[in-house]
Amino acid sequence: MENIYLPKLAEIKEIIQETKDTKTIRLTINGSDIYFLPGQFGEFSVIGEGESTFGFSSSPLRKEFFEFSFRTSGRATTGINGLNPGDKLSFRGPYGNYFDTSKMKGKNLIFIGGGIGMAPVKSILEYCFDERDDYGKITVLYGARTVGDLLYKNAFDDWRKYKNTEVVITVDPGGETADWTGKTGFVPAILEQLPLKGENSIAIVCGPPVMIKFALKSLEEKMGFDKKDIITTLENRMKCGLGKCGRCNVGSVYVCKDGPVFTAEELENLPNDF
Secondary structure, three states, X not given: OOOOOOOEEEEEEEEEEOOXXXXXXXXXXXXXXXXXXXXXXXXXXXXXXXXXXXXXXXXXXXXXXEEEEEEOOOHHHHHHHOOOXXXXXXXXXXXXXXXXXXXXXXXXXXXXXXXXXXXXXXXXHHHHHHOHHHOOOEEEEEEEOOHHHOOOHHHHHHHHOOOOEEEEEEEOOOOOOOOOOOEEOOHHHHHHHOOOOOOOEEEEEEOOHHHHHHHHHHHHHOOOOOHHHEEEEOHHHOOOOOOOOOOOEEOOEEHHHHOOEEEXXXXXOOOOOO
């Protein structure tokens, strides 16, 4: 029986500097990818520096690597930040539940991301692009505090090339530059400007808690989405990955075991402390 606590050594194949403090790391284990589903996560560590939890940011159907994105903010991420291509990183996982793509087939999909929260959204978004004929119209709304804080800038034009797809990028007021051609405004406000309806649609939302709160309100109250058709991820609550340390506990739920993916309907039954 496989030891679920035992890390594997993953080799860094490529490092992409997304912003001044955020990177995407592409990895392989024994020269290949791993099996995971969009929405799942892993535990990544540098020996002697600690361990951090990150959701996968790549599509599992792209077999040349698997990837995660992280912001340098503490000892463990500082250790990861100091690595280079060819170095080894400890990895365990994948853990957690996932986005149920079988329930998304034939539906219009709205992907809403804010800041570093776009990372798990990118995984399910690019998975759906890889199976493009299974879904209706795809709308992507992504926002960050400033132009310099936007992740995956090199992917925006590629996303726009897919059929029946609209990509809207926004920055907070004051975060634009002189040559900025995208939207200016907070994500929930821009969301309400889009001609989107809840009928035959599913929305996937991830970002800062305040963004999620107001985006859910807009989707439910102004755009007619049913709570069961709004899906988010609480990956910022995850710690050990296995629900053993208890730090991911919200009411009767352990986010590491029962999540991190939840519908708005499921969140309604949890204490409002996330």
